[in-house]
Amino acid sequence: MSEAAPTSPPTTTAVPVSKPGLVPTNNVSTIDGVTVRARIDPTLTVVDVVRQLCVNLKIKGPPSDYALRDESEELVTNDNLRKKIRTKANLKLVNAPAREGRDIAEKLTVRDAATLRLTLFSLQRFIREPEFAQEFIGRGGVAELVDVIYETHGNTLAYALTAMQNLMELDYGWASLDEHFILKVVKILSSPQSLINVCRPATVILKKLVEADPVHAPGPQASSSTAAPVIPPDSVYRYGFAVVFEQMRKEKGLLETVISRLGSAETVMCQHSMMLINSLLTHANDLRWEEFITEVERLNVRRAVIRLMSSHTMMEDLQSCILDFQANMLRVTHRKKTMMVDSQNDPKHAAILDQIWATSRLEKESLENGDILKWRKLGFETEDIDAEFADVGILGLECLRSFVQRDPDFSKVAFEQLSRPAERRCPIAKVSNEVVEILSDHWAIFAPGYSTSTTFQPFFLDFNKVHGLATTFFIRMWGESGAARDDFTRVAALIRSQVKVALRSENVRSWHEVERDFLECEYRAVRDRQMKELELEDDLLSKVPVRNLRATIYKESYEFVRQQRIRCLLQGAWFVNALPQSSQGSRDPVRRPDRPWRFMRLDNGLKFLYYIDSNIKFPVRNGLEDLPDRIEVAAISEIATGTGIPPPGVLRDYTDVPPVTPQAPSPLSFSLISVHEGSLADQIAPDASRWADWTDGLNMLRRDGGHVASKETAGFVQALTEIGLKIKLLDLSGEMVEIPSGLAAGPPPTNTDFFFSDL
Structure with a gap:
């Protein structure tokens, strides 16, 4: 049940309930500027809460036209309603996402500079919401947004590109983007005069197009290796490296400009450029692979990355990207080593x-x-x-x-x-x-x-x-x-x-x-x-056949450890909610998070991390029923390590965590970083094994290629490789070996003229 009492000042008194001490009170403001204090029943759905608010406040129009948001404009849903009530968040009764999507799609047709900028600013925030996006796409909003990108520049263009970037987080709605749009983005990126806030979303858009390859489309067609996958007409998985690189070839200076931005003092721009290069390296197809790699080597991207390694100001933010680049270059080097020289035909x-x-x-x-x-x-x-x-x-x-x-x-x-x-x-x-x-x-x-x-x-x-x-x-x-x-x-x-x-x-x-x-x-x-x-x-280990055997066992060991890490994610674990390291420079005192413990678990589809925050650790049932909140795995662009400060007093329960000063980051902390939202989660693992399970398991799930972050995982792979190699060399499998079922005693001696030797 939801009860509300409207008043003109925001400090009104709540409507009495039978047990007021058990239900928190939320401030709810309306479009008309009226503020009420409401006690909201947490068992209700958001639809029921909005309906009762509209009735109590005598709001005109159907309740389906309205929704609730908090002060940060986050949409209140059934998944987070209880959390908003529990934390006494200030709420706003606003237009429903579908209604906003319809209105903003219409406003985009107005090319007035001030109105357009304000519309785009709202669009980039709301476009990630499914109801808004569906209405916006259905009203032809994507075509209008593309036209805006063609026609504008400066901050307005930056807002438009950011809106497109956020739209492309969805797996629908942008299949209409054509080669002309891709070329436009390429030209924006290749221009040294483009503003940083324009280049950042443009880089992410190009990266997203590279990764939208038909072979990575969800469903059974993604694993087909015998024929080209059949992509539905409205699928966004119709681009990929080949489509993007074809437009990149028309702007010869693009790669050179992107690589030059690796030296940018703007860390986020540098990080986005690094991610784009990694995606291109990961998804380069056979037809253009040699041409692309030749150009990358000519521009000496390796030297630019080596300089980043020695840059203390950027190293921590870019560490994961650099390790991804190393892994990509290892694949490039291996491929070169296995490509035959053909002096007659090449x-x-x-x-x-x-x-x-x-x-x-x-x-x-x-x-x-x-x-x-x-x-x-x-x-x-x-x-x-x-x-x-x-x-x-x-x-x-x-x-x-x-x-x-x-x-x-x-x-x-x-x-x-x-x-x-x-x-x-x-x-x-x-x-x-x-x-x-x-x-x-x-x-x-x-x-x-x-x-x-x-x-x-x-x-x-x-x-x-x-x-x-x-x-x-x-x-x-x-x-x-x-x-x-x-x-x-x-x-x-x-x-x-x-x-x-x-x-x-x-x-x-x-x-x-x-x-x-x-x-x-x-x-x-x-x-x-x-x-x-x-x-x-042992000199035997350096022989060519043994080295080849080691390579085979190495791949098997890596895959075995990878599956083990992912199984740990599926099982789930408790973590401490860490304070972000950035808070060290803040003047505000370090405070313990509202709920210090978090349980996280990966769903069976490997698409979402479900979690719950709690004041205490409790037995979590199998499945996802106890875990109301979630993080999309595809939104995780980087797993940063050593980034979280332990809340005061919480780590006393952790016997395996090395002691750290109150303001120092824990060595067992890690953060899930999104391209545009910053940190999605800051956690501290209970021990080194759990830290290795989750940091490496999440890295191995990433579509743009990952890397091993812990020495423990690397050590497991190496140990399994060495053990497997020695077993193969010793031939301990028992194959082709006849084991007798018993031993024959033989005839007894004919006389007693014998003795048992001491040797």
Whole structure:
């Protein structure tokens, strides 16, 4: 039951009820400026509450034309009504979302600047509400909004783009966007003169279009790999990388401008640009993949990201995006490594080989038997150049070209090796390929789509440069050790050992330390250290078949851990509601949240996180009945860690949480970040295992590619890989082994002339 008493001043007295102490009182204001104090029965639906308010206040018109909002304009629904009543929120009786949608769609046709700006400001707030959106879309509002985007500029354009961005959070209503609109957004982004508040929503819109790929459409067609999915006419999953990139090609400066914004002092703009690049890398299709990656490498996006890694002002906000980029570049590197060189049919491959040969300044020879001596002079074993790169692919070809270009004395090195006896020559090209294999093993580039790095890897992003240093070191060790042709494997093991040392702890080491380890380390020191390592290692593990087996088991282990993490999310867990770290700079005293505990659980469809806030922890039943509130998983763009301050006194119940100062963020805290809404939730896990389960589980659910955030998960994957590998090598499966059901005793001895040996 809802009771209300209207008065002119907002401090009116509530209408008496039978048990007034049990029902909180809410202030409710109307469109006419009247404020009442109402005791609202929390068991009623919002429709019933609005109907009774309209009757008591004698509001004209049908009650269906009205709705309730709080002071922040959040719509009151059946899901949050009890919370609004409990917290005594100030409410407003306003036009219903459907009525607002109809009115705003009509107002968009008026191009008066002041009216349009105000209309768009309201639109960007209301468009996420389903009832509003359905009415707005049904009234042709999307077409009017597109026209506004074409015709306006400045802040008005920013409001319009933000409204479109918020509309695209829905999985319907924007299927009418065509290539002309995409090109318009591309042009807005590629213009260096565009305002930051215009570029932010434009970047998110382009990212959303890239991810609206038919293969990601919900339903059974999304998993079909044998044929192109059939998309309904009104589905928004009709765009994807191919459609967006086709328009991007018309504006040559787009990628360059987006990458340049990675250095922007405006952190949100930098973050949006990083997310767009990650989405493009994740969803690039086979047809345009090589063209896109070539352009990205030409613009040296790796260097821009490395600079972000060293930027202390942005690192925390962008950490998740940077780790996503690392995972994407690992996939790119693996794909290059598995793409075969085809010098006969691919002009680009032939051009790179010609460039390498020209830089060497060597001359090919014709032997007496009619054979041509060319590539063997550079250290290849045969003249079949495509087969020589069979194990390292395009990656090996590009690394060799980079090495040749970086060393101004390369031709001298090549001539020097040719001047030696054939047995003593260092096979430079073979060395280059071997270093690619060594670095690939070091950075685990053998499982596409699976990355367990939890820290920044700036040296990995500079793969070619590290390859050049390691190749030069290989050649120097070859000479200092007096190696011959049969010693190649021995020297390669030496280099493998040095790579582990030089690239250790790369998230905290500087580049000059890596250079020093490769350029100044003497052969004897490396050899002595390697001999000690060999005492503890099994040489079998470095064999190619074993490395391939490890790659297979690694992928299986990763998928197993991924499923385990998601099962933990489905089971649910209790967390502490943390204070956002941003409150440290606030002058307001740190206060405990209204309800310090939160239980969260992922639904079986993997689309929503359902939760409830409580003063105490209580047994939560299976299912979602006890969890009234929810967060959409698709709205989570980043899982930030170490972001929450523990409320005073709450963590005393947590025995596993390390002690922290009152104003310091908890190491077990994490935040669910939305692109435009900021933090959707700030939680503190009860222990490191629960923290790893949820941060990594949520990362692994993300559509735009995720990464492992905890060392615990990475350790599990590595441990399962090592255990699985050893079991395979020991052949403990029992297959092909005959186990007897019993033992035959045999005949007894014929005499007693025997004794039992002590040995």
